[in-house]
Amino acid sequence: MEKINLQLNKKELRRTLLQKRQSMTSLEWREKSDRLTTNIQNSVLFNQAKTILAYFSFRQEPDISFLYTNSQKRWGFPRCVSNSLVWHFCQPNEVINLGAYGIREPHPESPRIDIEEVDLILVPCVGCDAQGYRLGYGGGYYDRLFSSPAWNAKATMGVVFDFAYLPQLPVASWDQPLKAVVTENGMKNFRCFFPDEAKIRIL
Structure with missing residues (x-):
């Protein structure tokens, strides 16, 4: 697989990773998405969570x-309001x-x-690195969310394809690392919430 140039700045790296992601065939995208979904289902973080x-x-x-x-889970999804994310309970058929x-x-x-109800946040990413840092789309919505100590204390799992799981990303002073990252090839945890989760070192 072609290597990603880690010397790129955030803007260039974002463009490179998005182009690579969108160049995937539908079959490759579906197959990798299904494997990734299975890895989430098998994780302790997911199975212990009630509101996700x-x-x-x-x-x-x-x-x-x-x-x-x-x-068995209660599902919430974000709505962009001004420069913030507002979360609502929602089922996909609604x-x-x-x-x-x-x-x-x-x-x-x-x-x-309410924030008190949340057990786990599945975070979309353009890229993630081996320290748990996330590259987003540049709008800063999740950065602002996780700048709140209450939100930053929640279990977070970055969701990204393996080609976008990199050794190191450019990091700004306001960036907050995720607690875990999952790809189609497995899961990596950085801050463990459950004893059994500490044993998972697949990536």
């Missing part, structure tokens, strides 16, 4: 929507709106989620 914040796949992000059929970026969002009148 997730995302609707956009621009060939890993499609983990099969997870949302699990009726009314979905298109937000300002063309991303599917819950209806504004869907029940909101």
